[in-house]
Amino acid sequence: MTTAVAATKWTKKDLVGLRDLSREEIELILDTAKSLQEISLRPVKKVPTLRGKTIANIFFEPSTRTRISFELAEKRLSADTINIQAQTSSAVKGETLKDTIRNIEALKVEMVVMRHPASGAPHRLAKALDVSVINAGDGTNEHPTQALLDMFTIREKKGKLAGLRIAFIGDILHSRVARSNIWGLTKLGAQVVVCGPRTLLPSHVEELGVEVTTDLKKAIKGADVINLLRIQTERQKECYFPSIREYANLYQINKPVLENAKSDVLIMHPGPVNRGVEISSEVMDGPFSVILDQVTNGLSVRMAVLYLLSGVRNSGGEE
Amino acid sequence: MPNKIIMNSDEMNRSITRIAHEILEKNKDVKGLAIVGIRTGGAHLAERLIQKIKEFSKQEISSGILDITLYRDDLSEVGPQPNVKETKIDFDVTEKTIVLVDDVLFTGRTIRCALDGVIDYGRPKSIELAVLIDRGHRELPIKPDFVGKNIPTSRNEEVRVYFSEEHGKDEVIVEEIK
Numbered sequence: 079m080t081t082a083v084a085a086t087k088w089t090k091k092d093l094v095g096l097r098d099l100s101r102e103e104i105e106l107i108l109d110t111a112k113s114l115q116e117i118s119l120r121p122v123k124k125v126p127t128l129r130g131k132t133i134a135n136i137f138f139e140p141s142t143r144t145r146i147s148f149e150l151a152e153k154r155l156s157a158d159t160i161n162i163q164a165q166t167s168s169a170v171k172g173e174t175l176k177d178t179i180r181n182i183e184a185l186k187v188e189m190v191v192m193r194h195p196a197s198g199a200p201h202r203l204a205k206a207l208d209v210s211v212i213n214a215g216d217g218t219n220e221h222p223t224q225a226l227l228d229m230f231t232i233r234e235k236k237g238k239l240a241g242l243r244i245a246f247i248g249d250i251l252h253s254r255v256a257r258s259n260i261w262g263l264t265k266l267g268a269q270v271v272v273c274g275p276r277t278l279l280p281s282h283v284e285e286l287g288v289e290v291t292t293d294l295k296k297a298i299k300g301a302d303v304i305n306l307l308r309i310q311t312e313r314q315k316e317c318y319f320p321s322i323r324e325y326a327n328l329y330q331i332n333k334p335v336l337e338n339a340k341s342d343v344l345i346m347h348p349g350p351v352n353r354g355v356e357i358s359s360e361v362m363d364g365p366f367s368v369i370l371d372q373v374t375n376g377l378s379v380r381m382a383v384l385y386l387l388s389g390v391r392n393s394g395g396e397e
Numbered sequence: 398m399p400n401k402i403i404m405n406s407d408e409m410n411r412s413i414t415r416i417a418h419e420i421l422e423k424n425k426d427v428k429g430l431a432i433v434g435i436r437t438g439g440a441h442l443a444e445r446l447i448q449k450i451k452e453f454s455k456q457e458i459s460s461g462i463l464d465i466t467l468y469r470d471d472l473s474e475v476g477p478q479p480n481v482k483e484t485k486i487d488f489d490v491t492e493k494t495i496v497l498v499d500d501v502l503f504t505g506r507t508i509r510c511a512l513d514g515v516i517d518y519g520r521p522k523s524i525e526l527a528v529l530i531d532r533g534h535r536e537l538p539i540k541p542d543f544v545g546k547n548i549p550t551s552r553n554e555e556v557r558v559y560f561s562e563e564h565g566k567d568e569v570i571v572e573e574i575k
Contacts (some may be wrong), residue, residue: 087480126513385481
């Protein structure tokens with residue numbers, strides 16, 4: 079793949095969302111990730127780039143994939159890492175978010191990777207602190223590194239993003255993955271369609287420049303990529319849809335449904351997967367699925383983000 | 398002071414040809430040899446050396462391209478990070494003699510990075526260094542094995558090596574930094 083953005087320089091201290099990035103900045107992250115990919119194939123899977131830097135991973139929400147991926151990316155760049163889970167931190171004793179981070183900053187940490195249940199939490203922190211803040215998922219707002227790794231995976235498999243039709247199926251309303259993807263993909267010239275039960279489609283989502291439908295057949299027709307979102311079964315209690323079984327009947331991606339799809343369609347899922355709900359086991363383990371490639375690519379993408387942000391310092395924090 | 402042309406296209410070609418012969422003279426076992434160019438100037442030079450070595454020895458030779466950005470010792474200085482390009486070393490470096498190739502040898506810091514980079518791929522039998530221009534001012538104990546031309550320079554001068562693949566012409570010039 080040619081690198082057309084060689085002239086772009088990274089100047090942002092933080093990565094809070096794809097909403098704030100330009101097309102060139104997104105491409106710079108993807109190109110950098112491509113360059114870093116081979117490090118994970120070496121006998122010694124480590125480069126000294128972030129030696130002596132400390133990165134704090136603070137997760138106020140459960141996460142396996144994202145936390146491990148960030149930690150491994152940090153280690154492959156030789157950074158030192160500390161991990162803080164909300165359940166074991168002073169947050170349960172009533173310490174405010176900002177005070178928790180202030181304390182970590184006083185320990186001379188250079189970067190903070192944070193997941194938080196409140197939308198906008200990383201934006202506030204990024205403004206308040208001198209250190210770099212990376213959003214690892216905030217409420218229902220954004221999950222930028224997931225969208226970047228999705229875009230990277232598509233670019234690897236299809237060679238481009240512009241002009242492709244990408245369908246998101248499932249709970250769009252609560253999905254920060256979908257939201258980040260919509261910002262990123264539309265900037266890079268892809269055509270996005272979102273599909274799910276009416277109750278799980280955010281109102282006015284079409285204003286973001288996407289096609290909206292409740293008809294699965296319509297959504298996957300001509301789609302180059304089908305990106306599935308986890309049906310958050312805990313939401314079922316909130317009566318967004320009548321039953322898991324009905325959801326699976328109407329929106330599950332399985333072999334018969336895929337007969338209407340393109341013959342080279344890619345099936346993606348950010349995980350964790352509910353087998354037999356949003357996707358059948360057959361399709362998940364089948365030839366169209368690139369779900370495990372997404373996990374592998376996540377590492378390179380997060381290494382790229384850490385590398386690029388590590389060069390930028392704030393001259394002074396503002397309140 | 399106007400730019401001084403140090404080497405023209407013919408002179409560059411003659412130097413590269415001589416270096417290729419010297420590499421073969423020193424390393425009789427072409428199968429155990431690999432040429433690794435340092436991005437970006439060194440990669441162009443390496444490509445030309447590889448062509449000549451293939452031509453003279455009638456044998457294929459392992460090769461690779463190294464991007465040393467991630468190994469730089471000045472990354473923590475404030476400013477945007479330099480863009481990283483791909484490193485491509487597809488062969489097993491263990492027990493190979495690696496010839497590192499760069500266009501200009503100056504402080505030696507790039508070569509230090511490249512040594513670290515190559516060793517992350519395994520344990521080569523030995524590493525040699527080929528450069529087109531040695532301009533002096535070493536800051537590290539590094540000495541080339543194959544040199545196209547030694548050029549005495551002052552620190553406020555810059556040596557530029559142009560390759561037709563990238564710049565449309567083959568030329569080496571020295572210019573004063575203002």
